[in-house]
Amino acid sequence: MSDTLTPRQTPIAAGEIAPDFTLKNQNREDWNLAEHIRTNDVVLCFYPLDFTGVCGVENECLTREMDRWSRTGAVMVGVSCDSFAAHKAWAEQMGFKHTLLADMHRHVCKAYGLYWPELNVARRGTVVVGKSPDGIGRVKWVQAREPGQAMNFDEVIAAMA
Template sequence: MAAEIKVGDKAPDFTLEDQDKNPVTLSSFQGKKNVVLAFYPLDWSPVCTNENTCFSNDLPKFDHANAVVFGISTDSVWSHKAWKENLKLKHNLLSDIKRKVCQDYGLFIPEANINKRATVIVDKSGIVRYVKVQEILTARDDNEILKALEQLK
């Protein structure tokens, strides 16, 4: 497994399917938008539910910061689809079911077979500008992420 991703690294490119089985490629946003990769452990869990609901509610703020938000977990596209519909989420969820992306970013927890709770901001040139890995039961703070995005303007 790769070392944990850090600020200044070139973000490993990837293509993952969203909840509608549409491919999403990280490098397709280069030169256009900053990308917030919100790695979270599991659909349907309490902390992840609250976090992703907050992301959806704050989406206009992320749009204003010229950023797109993707939730990423090792759950299937079908789980993502059901969870997104159930919560009425507005952002897309990417399925890393093969665990390749979380391993490439050094965010895989082998003994649990899931990824860590982590936020990675990739700027328009494909460089990692912000990384925060959190305790698995600690929710992230959207305001902190938005503040980091403001620095990129």
């Protein structure tokens, strides 16, 4: 469960076991990491807040690049500390087609070392978790980014090769 995760002070590193979690998506449905990595790589795209500039641009790109993500065999999800209700409203307003996960208690961003304590939100970062039939995934690639720095999609795609 997401409430038993161990917080860390630095971002998770490639090769480490990815902490499993279950969060609600924008439709209030449970989304579990272990379930998804049994059949696909998973790209966790952490971002600070819904309805903000860089986060909006980045998530628009995630939706626009859905075909490219699918060709890699990866499942891509956005993760922030906003509620599932905020995610739903934002996704509908922006026309997002990808899943947004609500880390309202900050357990997941803290467990991945992507917590921004000064603002009490997730830090911008991307974590690629490798496919694992037993549901115990290892981090293949991670990038913690500075505020305002958007994801480089080509780098993420290359990390999944």
